[in-house]
Amino acid sequence: xxxxxxxxxxxxxTGVEAVVAGTRHHFPKHTHAQFGIGVIDNGAQRSLxxxxxxxAGPGDTITVNPGEVHDGAPIGDAGRSWRMLYIEPSxxxxxxxxxSEGRTNAFEFxxxxxxxxxxARTFDDLFEAVTGxxxxxxxxxxxxxxxxxAGLMIERREQPxxxxxxxxxxxxxxxxxxxxxLSDLAQESGLSRFQVVRxxxxxxxxxxxxxxxxxxxxxxRRLIAESMPLAEAAAASxxxxxxxMTRLFVRNFGVSPGAYAFAVAG
Numbered sequence: 001x002x003x004x005x006x007x008x009x010x011x012x013x014t015g016v017e018a019v020v021a022g023t024r025h026h027f028p029k030h031t032h033a034q035f036g037i038g039v040i041d042n043g044a045q046r047s048l049x050x051x052x053x054x055x056a057g058p059g060d061t062i063t064v065n066p067g068e069v070h071d072g073a074p075i076g077d078a079g080r081s082w083r084m085l086y087i088e089p090s091x092x093x094x095x096x097x098x099x100s101e102g103r104t105n106a107f108e109f110x111x112x113x114x115x116x117x118x119x120a121r122t123f124d125d126l127f128e129a130v131t132g133x134x135x136x137x138x139x140x141x142x143x144x145x146x147x148x149x150a151g152l153m154i155e156r157r158e159q160p161x162x163x164x165x166x167x168x169x170x171x172x173x174x175x176x177x178x179x180x181x182l183s184d185l186a187q188e189s190g191l192s193r194f195q196v197v198r199x200x201x202x203x204x205x206x207x208x209x210x211x212x213x214x215x216x217x218x219x220x221r222r223l224i225a226e227s228m229p230l231a232e233a234a235a236a237s238x239x240x241x242x243x244x245m246t247r248l249f250v251r252n253f254g255v256s257p258g259a260y261a262f263a264v265a266g
Contacts, residue, residue: 006019006259007263008260009263012130012132013091015087015091016085016087016088017086018130019038020084022080024080025254026074027071027072027073027251027254029069030251031064031066031067031068031206032064032066032067033066033089033222035065035066035086035109037109037149037153038063038083038084038085039059039060039061039082039120039123040057040081041082042058042080043078043081044056044080045074045080046072046075047062047071047113048071049064049112050070050205051112059115059120060114061113061123062082062113063109063113063153065108066089069204069206070112085127095150099150119152122149129142130142164190164191165199167188168189168199168200169203172211172215176219177216177237196208220234220239221249223237224261224264225260225264230245230246230258230261245257
């Protein structure tokens with residue numbers, strides 16, 4: 001049986017987080033601010049994605065785009081284990097600009113789960129490289145593997161966000177810690193309150209409140225990674241108190257803010 005365990009490993013590339021996990025935990029609907037790509041090592045899981053419900057087993061690659069609503073549950077009682085890399089969008093954008101010779105930086109993972117030996121092998125090589133010793137040729141190896149993986153995995157976004165919804169999303173994204181009401185979002189977007197709720201669900205898969213909480217926990221993660229004390233990070237991210245931040249942090253990321261702070265500090 002797989003025990004509940006999460007480890008965040010030091011990375012050779014700034015902007016990349018490496019996670020090794022083994023758990024029976026059921027993750028609720030949530031999003032990440034980064035691109036995520038990983039490989040299931042043992043067991044299997046079922047998850048909601050932007051393209052419906054998918055299943056992945058040993059050797060399969062799993063992905064998630066920034067802001068994509070997803071969840072995750074083990075198939076069966078044994079749990080599952082996986083390795084995951086969370087990559088800041090700026091790194092992916094830089095890779096795509098390079099690959100497209102400057103024509104675009106707007107791309108996304110197209111398959112939330114797949115069986116592809118080339119992708120899995122390239123991920124394995126990248127994971128080993130970024131969690132190994134930094135410097136010199138190691139940095140070069142990480143960069144080239146990131147480009148190779150991007151070439152296998154990323155395609156251009158095809159669904160633009162309607163302008164009205166985009167204005168409401170930006171109102172949250174630009175300052176997630178500030179107090180907001182549904183009326184504020186309605187006024188900014190030019191929609192009714194009901195239309196805002198329906199539009200958020202259609203575009204993001206989340207209610208406005210759930211989207212706001214997700215942006216706040218993403219902000220808290222970044223502040224903690226920058227060594228801000230936990231209580232200060234909670235307040236700066238708009239949470240009523242540290243315990244509220246902690247509950248959401250554990251639910252979304254599987255580790256406590258304190259454990260995350262210790263891992264990224266090392």
